[in-house]
Amino acid sequence: MKKIFLLFIMTVTTMLCTCNAKSFTIHRGINISHWLSQSDSRGEERIKWFTRDDVKFLAESGFDHLRIPIDEEQMFNEDLTPDSEAFGLLHKALGWCKEFDLRAVVDLHIIRTHHFNAQDKPLFTEKKAQERFYECWRKISAELAKYPRSMVAYELMNEPVADDPEVWNTIVNHCLAVVRELEPKRTIIIGSNRWQSFDTVKQLRVPKDDKNIIISFHFYNPFMFTHYRASWTDMKDIPCTIHYPGNLISDNDFEAMEQSMKNRYGYAAGKNGYNDINTLENQIKQAFDAATQLGKKAYLGEFGVIHGAPEKDRIQWYKDIVSICEKYGIGYANWDYKGGFGIIRNNEKQQQMIDVLTGK
Template sequence: MFPRKVIIYITLLIANVLFPNALWAQDKADNGPLVLQRGTNISHWLSQSRLRGKDRAAFFTEKDVTFIKDHGFDHIRLPVDEEQLWSEDYTKNKEAFELLHQAMQWCYLHHLNAVVDLHILRSHYFDAREKPLWTQPEAQERFLQCWRELSDELKRYPVSMLAYELLNEPVADSADQWNELLARGVALIRAKEPKRVIVIGSNRWQSTSTFPQLKVPENDPNIILSFHFYNPFVLTHHMAKWTKIRDYDGPVHYPGATITQKEMNALPATISNLLYGGEKVYNRDTMQAQLQPAIQLSKRLKLPLYCGEWGCLNTVPRKDRLNWYKDLRKVLEQNNIAWSNWDYKSNSFGIIGDDGEADKTLLKTLTK
């Protein structure tokens, strides 16, 4: 006799070929609500990556899924980019979609939930200077078409297992621009999948501070409100090469002032001017206060909260870094906020380094 999970896996593969549009939700458990608690981001695989072919396939495997599940996580957040899934003529990349389905099948087999996050569009990258998504109707239609096709591909998976995140870190000139496009995106998904959970965040990098400007579609219980948390930025992105603060290589601290006033006074103005707020005291109380706009909206609308990204670079002194993770995790969980750390595999934020070895202390801080 074959093991049960082997039989299930073979069945899923056959069903995927013979019945590509059929839902796999046969068990009563598959028809229940989606539950998210602890997750990790599978970044730099189907998003922000130049890997292709065998290298891309080898980056994330079933072994990773079992590792994540066995260490106490209940879901993954999977960023995907338009340029990974579709060519410039909008033809689907068969290989990339096969990898996406393979990941979903592994999650289903190992009872791991997933959030598929449309991370970067050709018309919108959160750090780009020009973002045609907010000014060109054809770019907005392309965004909607991406979701038509993603829904057609992914609707076969149980609503109890998979959620859609419409757009990662929208950065529009005004909240109204995002709210209007968000409403169109939700309406599109609802016409195709009435019960699918949709994850939405506020304008300008999904900051908690912009939650008061977020317009959430009314009378829709299948929505999760999402924010990202990298505060204080001077700490979490210490010496990050892609930021304006990359040239500051002095000390940073947590808890307390990230950079003491004495340390700040010793810096040339060209550096200190970039470190605005670096002398501010950060601790659990600060975190709790900064989460309030999201918590208040969540309570008013009776919708769950999700911190879809949070992380601190390993350029930060180890003790301070681990203290930050410990405190933020405690604050999130005390407020019943589900989370997904950034990220699973990388040499900067990751639980797993590029050498394939796990940071056991960080892993313990996140899961024990």
């Protein structure tokens, strides 16, 4: 009887280890923006923003993973003690992912010493800020280490913007080593410098012998189209319609512009010239090739077109991006769920967009 019991224990232990050792694989995902990141909502408003019903809907729609941005100022107090409500919401979300068989990328999106659009970024100049960044990950690991490696991955930081790519390389590799001391086999996602641009992946340095690293890049090209009249950009008052594919500004619209606008939005390669699936593929392939050279998989962690862009053109852009990712085996996560680029707009689901993103 004792031998049977020991055999049972060994079998269960082996099954648990095997389950936890399964690789972290992701294909089609969605960013849960403006919930635990880039939001002033707290209390009941924050709780209601993202619920079990949302996760159920996303799983049933055909997505296989969530990218969950989190901000330091939401998750931690000034003294870096964890905020119990924020981590409680994150734990609930991960529990729902487990319930509906979704994977999750926990993305440290913004920290107090680095915002991708800020002029001052102490993370790159102050040792104290760097140590604080590493300590954030010690604490995040302490909270999340219990989740299976096949289910949860960590993205160390969103859209680093360092003047010198080697500064980012030094910091991110040190952070990787900190997490590896705690979780040697957890999948870690590392983004390239300068807003995770496709053309800066080649500047990344990561350990070649670490098989549990994925390289992330973001893609919003052509920016004038994907951010058409976005209120936070210098294109918020562009006086004409933008097109994709083809010339972003039609010849007629361009000729009708005042000279000041022509100078501002003049035809420049990669800005508002000609774009089609081949243009996009040539750019995305740069990230894929660079990640391959590093011996890693590539992951398109953010991409999207704002809702103000022409609908037919938006859908064609999404079709082209998905087609390129499928061609090269690149996992992706659309930006975003319920924001200005979202698959939910004014509480109504955008079914055509969902079908494109989920391969239906």
